Amino acid sequence: MHLQTQEGTGPAADAQVNALESLYSAKSTSLPFGQNVNLSSVSGPKYLTAQTLVQQVAYALSDKLFSYSPQSFDLDVAAKAWKLAGEKNAHGDVTGVQALDTRHGAGNIALGYMFSPDFNLNKRHVPQSIIASAGMLQHLRPALDQLSLLHEIANPTALQIAAVDYAGETRAGLVTDYCAALNMAEELGLGLVSSKSAFEVQHMSLLSTLLASVHPTIHTYDGITVGRETTRVVDVLGVPAVKRTYDSVLSTIKDDLTSKRLTNEGKLQKLMLSFNSELGTEYKCFEYHGHASPVAVMVVFGTVEASISAQVAEALAAQGAKVGVINVRIYRPFAEEEFIETLAPSVQQVTVLGQVKDQAGVMDASVSSALYADVMAAVNFQSLSGGKEPSVYDIKYARETVWTVAKMEALLKQLGSKPGEELQKPGLRLTSNEMKQYSFWDVDTSETVDAPFMVGQLLSDDSSTNVSARSGHDNLVQGGAIRTDLRCSQKSIEAAYSVKEADVAVVAEKSLLKDIAVLDSLKEQGTLVLRSPNWKDDEMEKNLSTPV
Numbered sequence: 395m396h397l398q399t400q401e402g403t404g405p406a407a408d409a410q411v412n413a414l415e416s417l418y419s420a421k422s423t424s425l426p427f428g429q430n431v432n433l434s435s436v437s438g439p440k441y442l443t444a445q446t447l448v449q450q451v452a453y454a455l456s457d458k459l460f461s462y463s464p465q466s467f468d469l470d471v472a473a474k475a476w477k478l479a480g481e482k483n484a485h486g487d488v489t490g491v492q493a494l495d496t497r498h499g500a501g502n503i504a505l506g507y508m509f510s511p512d513f514n515l516n517k518r519h520v521p522q523s524i525i526a527s528a529g530m531l532q533h534l535r536p537a538l539d540q541l542s543l544l545h546e547i548a549n550p551t552a553l554q555i556a557a558v559d560y561a562g563e564t565r566a567g568l569v570t571d572y573c574a575a576l577n578m579a580e581e582l583g584l585g586l587v588s589s590k591s592a593f594e595v596q597h598m599s600l601l602s603t604l605l606a607s608v609h610p611t612i613h614t615y616d617g618i619t620v621g622r623e624t625t626r627v628v629d630v631l632g633v634p635a636v637k638r639t640y641d642s643v644l645s646t647i648k649d650d651l652t653s654k655r656l657t658n659e660g661k662l663q664k665l666m667l668s669f670n671s672e673l674g675t676e677y678k679c680f681e682y683h684g685h686a687s688p689v690a691v692m693v694v695f696g697t698v699e700a701s702i703s704a705q706v707a708e709a710l711a712a713q714g715a716k717v718g719v720i721n722v723r724i725y726r727p728f729a730e731e732e733f734i735e736t737l738a739p740s741v742q743q744v745t746v747l748g749q750v751k752d753q754a755g756v757m758d759a760s761v762s763s764a765l766y767a768d769v770m771a772a773v774n775f776q777s778l779s780g781g782k783e784p785s786v787y788d789i790k791y792a793r794e795t796v797w798t799v800a801k802m803e804a805l806l807k808q809l810g811s812k813p814g815e816e817l818q819k820p821g822l823r824l825t826s827n828e829m830k831q832y833s834f835w836d837v838d839t840s841e842t843v844d845a846p847f848m849v850g851q852l853l854s855d856d857s858s859t860n861v862s863a864r865s866g867h868d869n870l871v872q873g874g875a876i877r878t879d880l881r882c883s884q885k886s887i888e889a890a891y892s893v894k895e896a897d898v899a900v901v902a903e904k905s906l907l908k909d910i911a912v913l914d915s916l917k918e919q920g921t922l923v924l925r926s927p928n929w930k931d932d933e934m935e936k937n938l939s940t941p942v
Contacts, residue, residue: 420844422468423622423865427851428844431472433481437632441854441861444592444621447630448554449473449643450612451599452523454483454633456638457549458490458552460504462526462534467617469525469556484637485520486717496530501537501633508549521550521603526569529559531578541610542582553584554599556617557696561794563752565870568618569793572696572749575614576764579726585611586725591888592625597677600636601669604643607651608661616697620890624850628886643668658727679729680736684718685711687740690809694747695722695765698797701815701890703747705824706802710810716740717810723766731774737776744773745787745809749795756790763790768910798891799824823895829883831893833915836902838867838874842925845902846878853882862887871909896920 416671420428424445425849436442449472454461461470470493477491494500504524505512526534534553541548559571579586581583587602589595596614602613615621631639646668650661662679670677684707693701700721707719720736737744748763753869755761766788777783789805800820807818825831834846850863865878880895895917902925916922 405914412857420847422877424468424471425433426624427847427854427863429851430475430477433633434474435925437630439623439626439628440630441626442592442630443624444589444595444615445469445556445617446472447592447627448556448594448599448615449476449525449623451596451603451636452525452552452554453477453489453491453927454491454636455515455521455600455603456483456523457485457487457520458492458504458507459523459525460492460494462494462496462500462530463525464496464527464529464560467527467556467558469527469617473525484633484640496526496533497932498533499536500530501534504551504745505537505540508551509544517772518549521552521606523603524551524553525556526553527556527558528574528614531555531574535578535582538578538582538584538610541585545609550603551610552599552603552606553610553613553666554602556621558617558621559793564794566794566796569795570616570618570698573751573764573793575612576725576749577694580764583609584726585609587611587613588695588723588725589613589615590704590721590723591697591890592620592623592889593627593886594677595621596636597628597629597673597675600631600639601665604665604669605662606738607644608665616752616890617804619696619864620701622845623862625862625887626854626860639672642819643672646672650821655851658730659731662724662727662729663732677723678736679722679724679732681721681723682718682736683721685709685716686738687716688718688738689716689740690743690745691718691720691741692747692806692809693720693722693738693765694744695725695768696749698890699747701888702799702802703796703806705888706799706806706822709822709824710803710806715807715810717806719806725765725768728768728772730775732777733769733772741784742911743785743787743809744769745789747789747791747805749793750790753792756792761790762788799894802910812845825832825881825889825895826883826885829881829885829887831882831896832880832898832900833893833896833912834878834880834900834902835906835910835912836876836878837872837906838876840902843876846880848902850880853880858884860885860887862889864892866892872903872905875906875910898923900927 426441426443432926453473463469473491557570557572561569585605587598589598602611602687647664650664683917694700703719746766746769748765770786773786803820803822836843850861853860860883862881868875881887894915896915898921899912899916900923
């Protein structure tokens with residue numbers, strides 16, 4: 395890449411540049427390439443974020459959408475734009491989007507609307523949706539407690555919960571929080587569904603809305619990285635298709651929903667059969683990845699956890715390691731019999747990777763993860779009905795833990811090793827050789843801060859190439875440093891982790907080299923592009939010698 399200093403070319407050219415900067419300025423990381431998207435265009439192969447797809451399903455099917463989004467989270471930015479533009483939902487109306495503050499008792503507004511004396515009873519069957527972050531669940535608890543008791547006479551209610559919360563005691567500040575949703579589902583008897591990637595988040599949003607006809611249901615997904623990553627989703631359902639699928643599945647199971655003979659687990663099984671038949675999918679409550687005859691199995695819950703562990707388990711199994719991973723897609727209702735069926739007869743050890751609130755909980759032996767209690771109960775149920783009982787262990791991790799391929803590989807290798815066996819250092823490479831990876835580093839006040847998204851949008855114009863773009867912000871480095879990762883591949887891209895082997899790293903601010911180890915994420919023989927205005931050739935070595 396050849397860099398040139400900017401030179402003035404007259405007022406007309408400057409005006410064009412300013413117009414382009416205004417056009418391409420990123421409005422929010424929760425929008426595809428930072429740009430607004432029309433509701434009618436969300437269909438077919440499309441570059442989208444998981445957060446946009448969640449809003450599309452909620453907006454399309456709901457009478458009212460109650461959102462509780464902290465100002466900088468932008469969980470409802472697309473839905474508010476659709477309402478402002480007068481976009482019609484699947485019922486032919488403009489969905490009422492109520493943006494509310496995160497405070498105690500705020501959930502009473504949604505509850506009060508459904509049970510108000512002047513509520514139109516002809517809309518009693520129409521779903522209502524809540525979009526919020528995990529940190530909001532505790533404030534919604536009183537309303538959800540009442541709703542769980544009155545769900546048979548209330549509207550089906552689905553909660554789309556981004557698993558993100560603020561934890562001031564951590565360095566990152568923002569943490570991935572599944573504890574709130576797991577505990578709330580357990581204590582209040584709510585349904586709980588999780589998405590593994592952006593490719594299935596629309597389907598899981600739809601499934602959670604259908605499951606809300608059985609009881610109020612939470613759909614949770616990563617809200618920090620995967621939820622905001624722009625990627626190409628091939629089979630996106632448009633608003634008419636979302637409504638058609640919802641109606642078709644619901645009509646198939648309507649008699650089962652009112653059946654007193656079926657348990658909630660039985661209703662879930664009927665719903666999953668109809669849902670998979672309608673979409674041509676093979677979703678299960680518990681999904682296994684890894685060796686055909688595993689000795690050790692790890693149980694996980696969560697977007698990044700499920701995505702990375704599944705890919706690592708498949709890679710290790712290909713090398714002969716007898717390990718596997720079970721992803722818990724539907725935590726509530728917890729279908730014990732289906733979980734036992736997922737365990738291979740060869741399994742001797744079941745390890746639960748369970749999230750707890752903080753490091754104190756990790757160190758406290760008296761604290762166990764919510765997922766561990768259910769797995770232990772299911773395994774004990776198996777032993778009572780005959781058969782060998784595998785050992786069950788609980789590996790806890792705090793909410794601020796950031797999972798990487800290396801961490802997951804080391805953990806799975808340890809689980810599959812024999813006592814005294816020497817473990818090899820992690821070295822798996824999940825990305826293909828044909829994939830090109832780029833990382834961009836800048837400060838948030840820079841005029842080039844939106845350039846990576848512009849590059850990603852330009853690359854996405856090639857229909858033969860899949861592009862993914864993700865951005866992260868660290869306000870502890872020089873008042874605000876931004877890293878943007880781009881990946882390009884001929885195949886679909888599922889990489890729930892930062893670029894570690896960039897072909898090209900672009901640093902737009904030289905001083906970042908002093909605070910960030912940029913070269914650690916650059917592959918051997920990779921290219922480092924450094925923006926260096928006003929540098930002279932004889933000063934190059936002096937300027938670069940210290941930071942690099």
